[in-house]
Amino acid sequence: MHDVVDLRSDTLTLPTPEMRDAMARAEVGDDVWEEDPTVKRLEAMAAERLGKDAGLFVTSGTQGNLVSVVAQARGGQEVVLDADSHVFNYEVGGAAVVGHVQTRPIKTARGFLTPEQVREAIRPANIHLAETALVCIENTHNRHGGTCCTPEEIAAVAEVAHGAGARVHLDGARLFNAAVALGRPARDFCRAVDSVTFCLSKGLGAPVGSIVCGSHELVSRARRVRKMLGGGMRQAGVIAAAGIVALERMIDRLADDHANARTLAEGVARLPGLRVDLASVQTNIVIFHVERGAADASARATQELVAGGIARKVKVHAIGPMSIRCVTHKDVDADDIRRALDAMNEITQGWA
DSSP states (O other): OOSSEEOSOGGGOOOOHHHHHHHHHOOOOOGGGTOOHHHHHHHHHHHHHHTOSEEEEESOHHHHHHHHHHHHOOTTOEEEEETTOHHHHSSTTHHHHHHOOEEEEEOOSSSOOOHHHHHHHSOOSOTTSOOEEEEEEESSBTTTTSBOOOHHHHHHHHHHHHHTTOEEEEEOTTHHHHHHHHTOOHHHHHTTOSEEEEESSSTTOOSSOEEEEEOHHHHHHHHHHHHHTTOOOSSTHHHHHHHHHHHHHSSTTHHHHHHHHHHHHHHHHTSTTEEEOGGGOSSSEEEEEEOOSSHHHHHHHHHHHHHHHHHTTEEOEEEETTEEEEEOOTTOOHHHHHHHHHHHHHHHTTOO
């Protein structure tokens, strides 16, 4: 049990004692010169885990997605992606600003593009149209509540994209959550894609960093883009060491986060004025909606729930006027989940 139950995001995890020790002892060098042995070990370990030729250590998932897009799509070309995707909604328009790339958002049912949607979205050869260069997939899907798509679903989309001459990028910020939830090796999800990025700093618990994996050629281009963005880190082994511990020690325990999220979702579903789609709770994210009659009343109730939680040392995140997201992680245990549910019960007991 912790003093404050913080369910706002799994980016709030603190490094483990083993990570801190590894960081203190890390052998380092200049990574821009590709001479940091700890970074090189982390990159090789990540590439092997995902079945790719090479890896690149970057500062964040946003930077990983951006270097992947810019390395694979030229200015004036188009990227097809889900309308609720992180790349489209939460990355400050980087693809447009840095890459001069047009994004084409497609509304989906579960957050995942279908082969049919990709086939329809790919532009025909026409002097008036932007060429489709890249298709982006997000797994697990943040805004859809941590839902997963299977390796077979990814492969089906990739087949259509590749058949049209487009490449495929997998935003796998929480890829290992999908792997654990579906009981599949992480490399299965990556086999059909050209590039993939995953975060070390979310459920895996490292304090900073993500990895981009792909072919040697793709990673070489991405490394150049990373440098352009000011992401060339020097003695970065100090932080890469925590990432190695994350890959070695923190993957299997993600199942605990999923179990805690399920307990939380089932508890929320029993509370008055709150609605959650239990079928969407596959991993460590729970999104629920506040329903108190009219929209303005529901919006006020949402803020009441957030403020009431803070007063009870429980932090949740309002992702919309009437929607709240909770994310479980290694620094939230079963007792914390019970405390969170007790706090929500106190706040909503007069709503019935």
